[in-house]
Amino acid sequence: MAARTRPTGRIHAGVGWYNDVPNISTQPVIHFMPKVIMYCTEQCPFCVMAERLLLRKGVNPLEKIRVDRDSSLREQMVRITGRRTVPQIFIGDVHVGGYDDLSALERRGQLDELLKA
Numbered sequence: 001m002a003a004r005t006r007p008t009g010r011i012h013a014g015v016g017w018y019n020d021v022p023n024i025s026t027q028p029v030i031h032f033m034p035k036v037i038m039y040c041t042e043q044c045p046f047c048v049m050a051e052r053l054l055l056r057k058g059v060n061p062l063e064k065i066r067v068d069r070d071s072s073l074r075e076q077m078v079r080i081t082g083r084r085t086v087p088q089i090f091i092g093d094v095h096v097g098g099y100d101d102l103s104a105l106e107r108r109g110q111l112d113e114l115l116k117a
């Protein structure tokens with residue numbers, strides 16, 4: 001995982017339910033999650049796989065920055081990350097890297113921790 005290269009991301013929240021807790025099963029609980037940003041292109045299998053994994057992890061919304069639509073956004077991505085390939089994923093202020101970095105985090109059981117604010 002690369003160093004923290006961006007200012008702290010804004011926080012967004014999702015609503016979940018205490019399904020496994022007796023007596024309070026109808027109580028909503030707010031999960032705070034760091035903002036997740038993915039630089040991506042439309043025709044990119046690694047971007048699709050990264051999006052699927054993030055959605056499976058409950059990331060919603062996922063902010064997608066389409067670098068195939070605007071070359072200045074691609075330049076911004078390269079400047080910020082030092083990388084030229086898509087996807088490039090940020091979780092809060094942490095630059096995770098590409099899909100291989102994201103899936104490695106998941107395999108090591110570290111992605112959930114990062115997705116907690």
Ligand SMILES: N[C@@H](CCC(=O)N[C@@H](CS)C(=O)NCC(=O)O)C(=O)O
Pocket residue numbers: 043044045046047084085086087097098099100101
């Ligand atoms: N190991 C990288 C591979 C990413 C990759 O090769 N992405 C392709 C698009 S699918 C890419 O960015 N190619 C260079 C380019 O489009 O300029 C990852 O897992 O994210």
